[in-house]
């Protein structure tokens with residue numbers, strides 16, 4: 001080997017090391033913590049192309065910041081809605097006093113109040129969402145834009161309210177054709193007041209494993225895609241990928257302000273800490289996939305990430 005090629009190799013290795021250190025430091029600033037099997041799982045993604053990929057994500061406190069109001073919060077807090085409705089609905093959001101109502105029953109009761117009071121009126125939804133304390137997580141809009149550009153199908157599996165999610169995405173220019181929402185939809189028929197909520201039973205934090213069934217049209221349309229990225233802020237969000245056939249997957253959990261991340265570290269391949277923890281590291285996975293950093297990827301995979309056989 002000539003001294004020139006040895007010199008070039010040394011420069012490339014040094015550049016790769018520098019780039020990895022910079023990336024690690026940037027990710028740490030963004031709240032990113034790789035869990036035990038991350039490098040192995042990440043390596044198994046190295047051959048994945050964007051047309052192999054399906055993206056499954058939670059909405060509340062995942063695509064929005066951890067301290068944002070969540071879909072159902074708006075029903076109890078917005079002064080745009082009737083005082084009688086809020087008086088009946090708000091106690092459901094007081095988690096200290098309603099521990100007796102848990103599981104699917106919570107959603108049934110919440111939706112029954114919405115139907116009983118005819119809230120929210122359809123025409124108020126844009127203003128309800130615009131005035132809510134609901135903000136995109138850092139990097140969320142850029143990530144959704146990139147997924148749209150790459151034509152990656154995105155399934156949002158949420159125990160929230162489809163109409164609110166759709167309006168939020170619309171107001172942020174992120175309601176693109178590649179996005180499908182699997183959540184609880186208000187059925188207005190021809191009226192301005194909701195007449196029912198579908199599906200029945202509702203989609204809840206406890207029943208996300210039914211997403212494969214509930215979103216069967218989405219999954220059958222993309223049955224040839226066998227690489228999954230799954231995001232969520234509750235450990236049960238990972239259940240949305242249950243029953244979905246795949247060859248390889250990566251999952252990222254958002255701890256938000258929880259003091260203990262142990263359960264998340266167990267459930268996900270990587271976690272992001274903090275209510276404003278960023279989605280940029282997820283964007284980087286897409287960038288690696290689309291070879292925007294081909295030199296670094298080639299050098300790192302040859303020299304530094306040979307960690308063995310992928311799972």
Ligand SMILES: [Mg+2]
Pocket residue numbers: 058059060061062232233234
């Ligand atoms: Mg959530």
